[in-house]
Amino acid sequence: MSEITVRPLGEEDWQQYRDTRLTALRESPEAFAATVDEEQAFDEDFWRLRMTRSTRLLAERDGSPLGIVSLGRSDERPQTSELFGLWVSPDARGSGVATELVRAGANLARQQGQTQLAYWVGSDNGRAVAFASGFGFRPTADRRPMRVQGDDEDEVAMVLALGGDRGSAPVEF
Template sequence: MSEISVRPLGEEDWQQYRDTRLTALRESPEAFAATAAEEEALDEDFWRLRMQRSTRLIAERDGSPIGIVSVGRAGEDHPRTAELFGLWVSPEARGSGVATELVRAGANLAREQGQTQLAYWVGSDNGRAVAFASGFGFRPTAERRPMRVKSDDDEDEVAMVLALGGDRGSVARDF
């Protein structure tokens, strides 16, 4: 199997991000708050602006996109915390280390930007995602919010946080 490469996309790569994002929305609609139909209707100016708001990372194998993730600010209340969001891996590449490479690249980017923590919101009932994040070193916090994606139950999301400094155990309880 070929090597996985991960690279940041610039504003000029908006079309590649759009195409990959729409593929993700079509393939895994339950994983996102937006729908493919909603985002297909958005114009170039919107997509260029989106590229400026957060860093978009793309994973590729043999030049073909196989995954994406975004890294942005966690919010004004958490100025030293970056947030990882929009993680998606194509079905044929799942289980091959793509998600790990995307998260690793996101953590490195946040660290390079001077952030001390990386937050990742995970459905509290999504055992697979919680296990993945925990295995990577993310730790749950007391922060909860209602699920942003459409759900038939009252599931919430938990903020899991990865310390980006030398001490992996030094995660703030409320990040």
């Protein structure tokens, strides 16, 4: 089996991001605040602008998309980047794709001089909490309502320290 590769997408890759994002929305509608109908209606200018607002990382094997995640900056915490929109194709789940996407996001944030990486996880989503914890993310006291439509669960901010000591406590979030 070929290696999983992760690469950042540029503005010129907007169609590939759009196609993968729409696939994610169709496959896992419960995981996103947006709907496939809403996003399918957006034009090229919207998608190009979206590509410039955050870094989009695409995981592939042999040129076929396996998953995506976005990396943005926190408005409130200038030294913190935030992972969001993580999705892995069902046939690639459990094969290390999510790990490679998060690792690439953490490395990119570190290269950009960030000291922390935040990842909002549904507090009742034991699998996601375990995945993030295993990666080194630690829960904070920060909570917010889940942004997914029709869900009354809350999300917890989990933070990964990007310094040399991954076991160090995150700065208060």
